[in-house]
Amino acid sequence: xxxxxxxxxxxxxxxxxxxxxxxxxxxxxxxxxxxxxxxxxxxxxxxxxxxxxxxxxxxxxxxxxxxxxxxxxxxxxxxxxxxxxxxxxxxxxxxxxxxxxxxxxxxxxxxxxxxxxxxxxxxxxxxxxxxxxxxxxxxxxxxxxxxxxxxxxxxxxxxxxxxxxxxxxxxxxxxxxxxxxxxxxxxxxxxxxxxxxxxxxxxxxxxxxxxxxxxxxxxxxxxxxxxxxxxxxxxxxxxxxxxxxxxxxxxxxxxxxxxxxxxxxxxxxxxxxxxxxxxxxxxxxxxxxxxxxxxxxxxxxxxxxxxxxxxxxxxxxxxxxxxxxxxxxxxxxxxxxxxxxxxxxxxxxxxxxxxxxxxxxxxxxxxxxxxxxxxxxxxxxxxxxxxxxxxxxxxxxxxxxxxxxxxxxxxxxxxxxxxxxxxxxxxxxxxxxxxxxxxxxxxxxxxxxxxxxxxxxxxxxxxx
Numbered sequence: 001x002x003x004x005x006x007x008x009x010x011x012x013x014x015x016x017x018x019x020x021x022x023x024x025x026x027x028x029x030x031x032x033x034x035x036x037x038x039x040x041x042x043x044x045x046x047x048x049x050x051x052x053x054x055x056x057x058x059x060x061x062x063x064x065x066x067x068x069x070x071x072x073x074x075x076x077x078x079x080x081x082x083x084x085x086x087x088x089x090x091x092x093x094x095x096x097x098x099x100x101x102x103x104x105x106x107x108x109x110x111x112x113x114x115x116x117x118x119x120x121x122x123x124x125x126x127x128x129x130x131x132x133x134x135x136x137x138x139x140x141x142x143x144x145x146x147x148x149x150x151x152x153x154x155x156x157x158x159x160x161x162x163x164x165x166x167x168x169x170x171x172x173x174x175x176x177x178x179x180x181x182x183x184x185x186x187x188x189x190x191x192x193x194x195x196x197x198x199x200x201x202x203x204x205x206x207x208x209x210x211x212x213x214x215x216x217x218x219x220x221x222x223x224x225x226x227x228x229x230x231x232x233x234x235x236x237x238x239x240x241x242x243x244x245x246x247x248x249x250x251x252x253x254x255x256x257x258x259x260x261x262x263x264x265x266x267x268x269x270x271x272x273x274x275x276x277x278x279x280x281x282x283x284x285x286x287x288x289x290x291x292x293x294x295x296x297x298x299x300x301x302x303x304x305x306x307x308x309x310x311x312x313x314x315x316x317x318x319x320x321x322x323x324x325x326x327x328x329x330x331x332x333x334x335x336x337x338x339x340x341x342x343x344x345x346x347x348x349x350x351x352x353x354x355x356x357x358x359x360x361x362x363x364x365x366x367x368x369x370x371x372x373x374x375x376x377x378x379x380x381x382x383x384x385x386x387x388x389x390x391x392x393x394x395x396x397x398x399x400x401x402x403x404x405x406x407x408x409x410x411x412x413x414x415x416x417x418x419x420x421x422x423x424x425x426x427x428x429x430x431x432x433x434x435x436x437x438x439x440x441x442x443x444x445x446x447x448x449x450x451x452x453x454x455x456x457x458x459x460x461x462x463x464x
Contacts, residue, residue, distance in 0.1 A: 179302025331445025
């Protein structure tokens with residue numbers, strides 16, 4: 001036999017041996033296992049915890065000189081992008097996995113971006129085969145159906161990362177009536193000049209369209225005022241998530257010395273108590289009388305009515321195909337392609353997670369260069385509450401509902417136009433420069449997110 005023939009045969013044998021070994025170490029989970037157990041095994045085989053947890057138990061070779069540097073960077077980048085620990089814990093307890101976490105897993109699998117090539121080339125068992133991919137996507141769909149049912153959407157859109165806004169949420173109408181009065185009552189402020197509606201106007205899409213809102217004595221806050229519309233769908237309130245509920249959020253501004261400037265709720269109650277007619281009306285609903293708890297509960301109940309269903313996009317998801325233009329439909333496809341729907345998810349299209357501002361490029365460094373605007377305490381984001389370093393520069397993802405009317409944009413209110421905000425998000429969060437044609441279509445899609453408030457189109461009396 002010629003030497004060349006021997007070499008070819010040897011090569012074929014080696015390839016065959018590698019193929020057999022690959023199949024042996026990269027088996028999909030048993031098809032008879034429950035979906036959660038299949039998913040858990042796939043994540044374990046994929047080594048997800050090595051790069052997506054705070055303190056991973058790394059393999060022995062992670063301390064080798066060359067590998068150490070490479071692995072350290074992969075771990076830092078992976079953990080910065082996605083902390084998988086809450087997802088694993090939720091699965092163990094049979095609870096709902098956060099919608100954004102579901103979306104991140106789904107998008108990474110669909111795009112084939114995880115696991116990283118340098119990882120699965122060294123760990124063959126981590127590679128996502130077509131069978132594993134199908135299992136992951138089936139698990140995501142099953143999990144959504146169980147924990148995030150989507151009865152309003154047409155069948156073809158029931159597994160979308162975004163859900164239509166319901167026409168209403170359960171409320172107590174008597175509490176709502178009181179809450180509406182209090183939301184517009186300047187007596188909650190120390191000098192009687194500021195109400196909730198001052199910064200979160202019902203006629204201005206729940207915002208004031210200022211970079212920083214003005215409180216008593218013309219003082220300015222440190223962050224842009226987010227819209228109060230659809231806030232009831234958020235998992236926490238404020239950019240840094242410091243309030244767990246709408247009621248807790250309502251209790252903050254009245255006592256903030258820069259915002260409404262009251263010394264205490266006792267002081268607020270004393271002012272309101274002078275209005276005998278109001279007190280009588282209040283006690284008919286809250287027999288226990290005026291207090292921080294009852295006042296904020298009433299405001300929160302009113303804010304549950306500030307939801308904006310029936311946007312063109314909502315109607316499109318419900319099956320009304322001509323509710324959006326062809327350009328807006330293309331914009332929605334691009335919105336998902338650019339990973340926007342990963343974090344701007346659920347009913348509110350946001351408000352479900354804390355995300356790093358500048359995940360793919362240094363937003364704050366560029367802002368300082370371009371606008372000479374240095375860092376402020378407000379730029380620390382979620383870190384201000386947790387003091388966990390990973391949370392520095394992380395903010396609650398804002399809702400995109402009615403976003404065409406809620407300029408200026410970002411936590412610092414530094415971006416004036418929606419198209420500019422879209423382009424910058426692509427650059428800083430996705431790491432892609434968005435062509436003008438794509439930017440125009442995505443912007444048009446976002447304009448289709450303007451809904452209705454109590455049966456009438458949401459408008460903004462301010463002019464941009």
